[in-house]
Amino acid sequence: MSDQKTIFEKIWNRHVVTTRKDGADLLYIDRLLSQENTFHAFAKIRAEGHAVRSPSQVFCFADHYVPTEPEARAKGLDGVKNPEIRAMVEIITKDAEEFGIQLFGLGDIRQGILHVVGPEQGISQPGMIIAGADSHTSTHGALGAFAFGVGSSESAHVLATQALWRQKPKTMRIDVSGALPFGVSSKDVILAIIGKVGAGGAVGHVIEYTGEAIRAMNVEQRMTVCNMSIEAGARAGLITPDEKVIEYVKGRPFAPKPEDFDKVANWWRTLASDDSAAYDQEVSLDATDIAPMVTWGNSPEDVVAITDVVPDPAQEPDANRRAKLERAISYMDLIPGTPMTEIAVDQVFIGSCTNGRIEDFRDAAEVVKGRKVTVPALAVPATGLVKKQAEDEGLDKILLEAGFEWREPGCSMCVGINGDDLRPGQRSASTSNRNFEGRQGRGSRTHLVSPSMAAAAAVTGHLTDVRKLKEA
Amino acid sequence: MDELNVNTDRILPARFIKKPREPGYQDFCFHDVRLDEDGKERPEFILNQAKYRDAQFIIGNTNFACGSSREGAVYTLQDFGLKAVIAPSFGDIFASNAVKNGFVPIRLPEDVCAALRHSLSEANDPSITVDLENQTVTGPGGEEHSFEIEPFQKHCILNGLGEIALTLQEIDKIDEFDEAFREEFPWLYG
Numbered sequence: 001m002s003d004q005k006t007i008f009e010k011i012w013n014r015h016v017v018t019t020r021k022d023g024a025d026l027l028y029i030d031r032l033l034s035q036e037n038t039f040h041a042f043a044k045i046r047a048e049g050h051a052v053r054s055p056s057q058v059f060c061f062a063d064h065y066v067p068t069e070p071e072a073r074a075k076g077l078d079g080v081k082n083p084e085i086r087a088m089v090e091i092i093t094k095d096a097e098e099f100g101i102q103l104f105g106l107g108d109i110r111q112g113i114l115h116v117v118g119p120e121q122g123i124s125q126p127g128m129i130i131a132g133a134d135s136h137t138s139t140h141g142a143l144g145a146f147a148f149g150v151g152s153s154e155s156a157h158v159l160a161t162q163a164l165w166r167q168k169p170k171t172m173r174i175d176v177s178g179a180l181p182f183g184v185s186s187k188d189v190i191l192a193i194i195g196k197v198g199a200g201g202a203v204g205h206v207i208e209y210t211g212e213a214i215r216a217m218n219v220e221q222r223m224t225v226c227n228m229s230i231e232a233g234a235r236a237g238l239i240t241p242d243e244k245v246i247e248y249v250k251g252r253p254f255a256p257k258p259e260d261f262d263k264v265a266n267w268w269r270t271l272a273s274d275d276s277a278a279y280d281q282e283v284s285l286d287a288t289d290i291a292p293m294v295t296w297g298n299s300p301e302d303v304v305a306i307t308d309v310v311p312d313p314a315q316e317p318d319a320n321r322r323a324k325l326e327r328a329i330s331y332m333d334l335i336p337g338t339p340m341t342e343i344a345v346d347q348v349f350i351g352s353c354t355n356g357r358i359e360d361f362r363d364a365a366e367v368v369k370g371r372k373v374t375v376p377a378l379a380v381p382a383t384g385l386v387k388k389q390a391e392d393e394g395l396d397k398i399l400l401e402a403g404f405e406w407r408e409p410g411c412s413m414c415v416g417i418n419g420d421d422l423r424p425g426q427r428s429a430s431t432s433n434r435n436f437e438g439r440q441g442r443g444s445r446t447h448l449v450s451p452s453m454a455a456a457a458a459v460t461g462h463l464t465d466v467r468k469l470k471e472a
Numbered sequence: 473m474d475e476l477n478v479n480t481d482r483i484l485p486a487r488f489i490k491k492p493r494e495p496g497y498q499d500f501c502f503h504d505v506r507l508d509e510d511g512k513e514r515p516e517f518i519l520n521q522a523k524y525r526d527a528q529f530i531i532g533n534t535n536f537a538c539g540s541s542r543e544g545a546v547y548t549l550q551d552f553g554l555k556a557v558i559a560p561s562f563g564d565i566f567a568s569n570a571v572k573n574g575f576v577p578i579r580l581p582e583d584v585c586a587a588l589r590h591s592l593s594e595a596n597d598p599s600i601t602v603d604l605e606n607q608t609v610t611g612p613g614g615e616e617h618s619f620e621i622e623p624f625q626k627h628c629i630l631n632g633l634g635e636i637a638l639t640l641q642e643i644d645k646i647d648e649f650d651e652a653f654r655e656e657f658p659w660l661y662g
Contacts, residue, residue: 050636057660084491134541146562147543151542151569152569154568154569157636159644160636162650163646165624169564191526199477200561203562204561233535233564299477320474371641417487438481447543
C-alpha cells in the first residue's frame with residue numbers, strides 16, 4: 001500500500017475510534033449541524049433515554065422554515081403566521097434550550113442558513129469531520145473538511161455518541177484546469193461538472209476538487225462548488241485547504257484562539273493530498289471551455305450552456321434516458337430546439353446555501369446597477385451578517401432601486417416550505433441547487449443559474465447570456 | 473418504476489416533512505405524482521394501477537432516492553406498505569437512512585432490474601420474493617438473483633437492533649479517543 005494519501009484519507013484515518021469486524025469504522029464526529037427538520041432526532045434520543053454527549057459540538061439553526069418578509073420577521077415568532085411552520089421554529093428553539101445547544105435562531109444577527117453560518121462563524125474548520133442534518137453539508141468541504149449529510153437516525157446517533165459507523169467511500173478527483181473565462185462563475189463550474197459526471201455519477205464517492213481554476217477561486221466560491229457535490233450523487237466534496245482558507249478561518253468567533261492558531265494552521269497545512277495519492281476515479285475539465293450554464297430539466301444534470309437550445313429527446317438512443325428527457329420537457333413545458341435565451345421567466349430568486357453569500361449579491365448588483373427588473377425578483381441574503389455587510393456596501397440600495405425585494409435571511413425560495421414559493425406553472429431563474437419537480441412549490445418550474453445570470457434574467461424577463469449585458 | 477434519479481422530494485414533497493409520523497403518513501408517499509391537484513389518483517402512476525396497488529417492493533432505477541436527506545422519505549414508503557426497494561444504485565444518504573429503519577436498499581445490476589421490471593409487467597400475478605436471510609430476490613419466473621448487504625446491517629435488520637444502544641457498548645473506546653483528541657485539538661470543544 002502506498003504511503004501517499006489524499007486529504008480525505010488523512011482526515012478519515014485521524015478520526016477512526018475503532019473498526020468493526022465487517023470493516024466499518026466508527027468515526028469521531030467533530031461537529032453536528034442541525035436544522036428544524038431534525039426534530040425526529042431529538043424525539044428519538046428523548047424516547048430512548050439518551051443524553052446529548054457533547055452539546056458544545058452541536059449547533060442548531062433555524063433556517064428552513066423562517067419567513068423572510070421584513071414585516072413578519074420584525075414580530076419574531078409571532079410573525080410566523082402558519083401554525084405548523086411556527087411549530088417547527090419553536091421545536092428547534094426548545095430542543096436547543098433543553099439540551100444546552102448553541103442555537104442561531106430568530107432575532108440573532110448571526111442567524112441564517114446553516115451552511116453559510118458554519119464557515120462564517122468559524123464553526124467549520126479544515127481537518128474536521130462534520131455531519132449535518134442536511135444534504136448540502138458538503139458545502140463545508142470548501143474549508144478542507146470531510147462534511148456530509150445524514151438523516152434523523154444518524155443525527156440522533158451523533159447526539160448520543162459523537163460518532164458514526166461508516167464504510168470508507170471511494171474517492172473521485174475532479175480536476176478543473178485553466179482560468180475561468182469572462183462572465184463565468186463557480187456556479188457555472190459546478191453545473192458543468194454535474195452535466196459531465198451525471199446526477200448519479202459520484203454515488204458512493206467523496207469528490208476532491210483540484211486544478212488551477214479551483215485554486216484560483218476564493219473560499220466562498222469554493223463553497224458553491226462543494227455545495228452541489230451531492231447533486232452529482234457524491235457523499236461529500238472537498239478541497240485541500242491553502243493559505244486562503246487559513247486566512248479565512250483566522251479570527252472568526254469559533255476559530256482556534258490566537259495563541260493556538262499557528263500550531264493549528266501548521267496541522268491544517270499537512271492535510272494536503274500527497275502528489276502521487278491515488279483516486280478510484282479521475283475526471284477532468286478545462287475551465288476555458290465553460291460558458292454560463294443553465295438547467296432546462298428536473299435534475300441538475302439537465303444542464304446546457306446559455307448559448308445552447310432545449311435538447312431533443314428523439315436524439316437520445318437510451319430508452320430510460322429518453323423517457324426522462326420527455327418527462328422533463330413536458331413538466332417544464334418546453335419545446336425541443338428552443339434557444340435557452342428565448343425562455344421567459346416569472347420570478348427570479350437570488351439566495352440559498354449555494355449562492356447567498358456576499359459576493360453573490362455583489363455579482364448581482366453589478367449586473368442590475370442602473371437597470372430595472374421586469375419580473376418579480378427576490379434577493380435573500382443567507383445570513384444576518386451577509387445582509388449587514390451587503391447593506392454596508394450599499395448593495396441593498398442597488399438591488400432595491402432596480403426593483404428587487406431585499407429580504408431577511410433564510411432558505412426562502414430554494415425549498416418552498418417557508419412561505420416563499422412559486423405558484424403552479426410558474427417558472428423561475430434561481431441561484432439555488434435543485435430543479436426537481438415541485439421543489440419551489442407544487443407545479444413550479446426551476447432553471448438553475450449563477451447570481452449574475454439570475455440578475456440578467458430579472459432585467460430582461462427571460463433567460464439571458466449575462467456576458468451580453470456585461471459588455472453593454 | 474423505471475425513472476432515473478427519483479429524488480426524495482418526489483417521494484416525500486418538502487411541505488410534508490414537518491408532519492409528525494402518525495397514521496396518515498402514508499398519504500404523503502409520492503403525493504404529487506400519485507395524485508392530481510384535486511387529490512384524485514393519476515391513473516398513469518404505477519402504484520395506482522390495479523396490478524401494483526398493493527405492491528410491497530419497488531423495482532427502481534439508477535440513483536433511486538437521491539437528493540435531500542429527509543428520513544421521512546423512508547417513513548412514508550414504509551407506511552405506504554412497502555418493504556424494500558430494489559435498484560441498481562441509491563442516493564447514499566437515503567440508503568443509510570433506510571437501513572436504520574429496517575427498510576432494505578437492495579442493489580441489483582441495471583440489466584437485472586430492467587429484466588425484473590419487464591417480467592413483472594408481463595406477469596398476470598406480478599410477484600417476487602425477497603429473502604433477506606439468504607440474500608436472494610426471486611423473480612416471477614422463479615429466477616433467483618443474489619444481492620450483497622453488509623453482514624452487520626443484515627444482523628441489525630433481522631434482529632431489530634437499535635444502533636445507538638450497540639454503539640454505546642463501545643463507549644469506553646469513544647471516551648478514550650475523546651480524551652486524547654481533547655488534548656491534541658482543545659479548540660474543537662468550545
